[in-house]
Amino acid sequence: MDAVKLLKDDHKKVKDLFRQFEKARSDDRKKAIAEEVFHELEVHAAIEEEMFYPAAKEKADKEGKELVAEAVEEHHVVKVLIGELQQMREVNEQFEAKFTVLIENVEHHIEEEEKEMLPDAKKALGDEIEALGDRMERRKSQLMAAAR
Numbered sequence: 440m441d442a443v444k445l446l447k448d449d450h451k452k453v454k455d456l457f458r459q460f461e462k463a464r465s466d467d468r469k470k471a472i473a474e475e476v477f478h479e480l481e482v483h484a485a486i487e488e489e490m491f492y493p494a495a496k497e498k499a500d501k502e503g504k505e506l507v508a509e510a511v512e513e514h515h516v517v518k519v520l521i522g523e524l525q526q527m528r529e530v531n532e533q534f535e536a537k538f539t540v541l542i543e544n545v546e547h548h549i550e551e552e553e554k555e556m557l558p559d560a561k562k563a564l565g566d567e568i569e570a571l572g573d574r575m576e577r578r579k580s581q582l583m584a585a586a587r
Contacts, residue, residue, distance in 0.1 A: 442572035466530040498563035
């Protein structure tokens, strides 16, 4: 499994969930989609932070190292938003506004990663990209199963 493909597939899934949230009419449906988004993002961030970012950073130039550092900080902001959203008991105006901010932050992060970090990392990692992707895929399966 190509590590970059794995991450891009995760990005697509989360963006699809965002569109479902935006189209959902009932508060129960929005809450269920939001919970799925939180789970997907938590697992995705974990495999990036545990495996992909360290591998990319090791092979990166100065600019690449800065991109990794920025990505870690963007993850922090997303985790704070998720924590605040999970504390909210109901879907209301504040929840929807905060979820919109989450969408905007994540989509910005995805765009930066896909345009800058992922192509550079794929080139720098070369033949290692497949083995890294296999390890990431196994870890993702563990995390998905553990949180259910």
